[in-house]
Amino acid sequence: MLNGRILGDVGRIGENIPQTVDEIMNKDTGVWQLDGISNWISETEQKAIQSIPIHDGAEQDKRVWPKEKSGIYSVKSGYASKKWDLRQGPSDRASSSHQVDRRLWKEIWHIKAPSKVKVFMWRLCRRALATNEELWKRKCIAEPVCVLCGEDVETIEHMLLLCSWTRKVWWQGCCGLKICCDRIRTLDQWLMEIFKESARISREPEVLKTHIAFTCWTIWKARCQAVFEHKAINVDQVVHWIISAVNEFVMIQGTKRAPAVSSKREDAINDSFSNPSRVYANSPRVSPAHAQGTSDDRQSPRQSEQQLSSDIRASEKVNTEASLNATFLEM
Known part of the structure; x- marks a missing residue:
């Protein structure tokens, strides 16, 4: 049965088949002699073998680890090699060789936000979140598609900026930013661009950075709940949730009053998103009600930013006075 019906016409296994590599090597001419195994390997494998040069030396072969200059395997180099292999995966927007602008780290650590939010922003830019893309690369899940929209691979950029529901959050939330999908390559580059333009697109750039950090944090929490x-x-x-988180942070900082939480209606959100006002890319939105000068019971993003800025400054003043009083008492 082995000769015919199960294995097919592949020939009979006999003692005349080469058993070791040196039996198919002609060291005198430097040519591979593959006639004895040609029935057992494909043409592609034959070409691959023939492309390997034959060493004319007489010394014995030895195993060499190519990741170390010494040729000896180490756990450190093995871990680094495996980590590099895991990074090699399909990604339309980022490559494993991408380097984050060092100035972004300074911007992140100076955001007026809780430490856990700043650490989360650092993890985002380090691509250290368990998105479906990262889990798929590590063979933890079967496919990397976003489970919320089912339209694209769930990269960090897709999850935070490009997914249909997250674009609504950015547009209708405190930031009032309209996400331009064509301009986004990596999250860190987008953040750096927004931080650079914050003085132009907002009268209170530090407040805008605070809102961006809390928006990223809350989107991730909402995604995980879903x-x-x-x-x-x-x-x-x-x-x-975003506005409440900002309010809570301001109150913890010691201010007397937190900015009022806006009440949003779902139909207003959908109408505004499907028919947005005319704004520049990544610029704060201006709602039709405020543009026409009509009264509304909701705070505009600009008023919310100004209120939060004054509250943060008041918080810093309270903390400074408390520190001076404590120093005076110790003296």
Whole structure:
């Protein structure tokens, strides 16, 4: 049965078949003699073997680890090699050789936000989040597609900026930013561009950075709830969470009053997103109500930014006075 019906017409295994590599090497002429194994390997494999030069030396072969100059394997080089291999995967927007602008780290650590939010922003730019793309690269899941929209690979950029529901959050939230998908390559480059332009697109650039950090943080939390707790995402509720988180942070800093939480309506969100006002790319939005001068019971993003800025400055003043009083008492 082995000769015919199971293995097919591949020939009979006999003692005349070369058993070691040196039996198919002609060291005198430097040519591979593959006639004895040609029935057992494909043409591609034959060409690959023939492309290997034959060493004319008489010394014995030895195993060499190519990742070390000494040729000896080490755990450090093995870990680095494996880590590099895991990074090699399909990504439309970033490569493993991409380097983050060092100035961005300074911007992140100077954001007026809790430490956990700043650490989260650092992890984002280091691509150290368990998105579906990263899990797929590590063979933890079967496919890397975004489970919320099912339209694209869930990269960090897709999850935070490009997914349909996250674009609504950025547009309707405190930041009032319209995400231009064509301009986004990597998250860190987008952040650096926004931080550079913050003085132009906002009267309170530090407040805008605070809102951006809290928006990223809250989007990730909402995404995790949807994935692991199977809760439907409500854009109105996510926007409310962002403003509440900012309010809570301001209150913890010691201010007397936090900015009022805006009340958003789902129909207003959908209408504004489907028919947006005319704005520049990545610029704060101006709602039709404020543009026409009509009264509204909601705060505009500009008013919210100014209120938060004054509250943060008041918080810093309170903390400074408390520190001076403590120093005076110690004296």
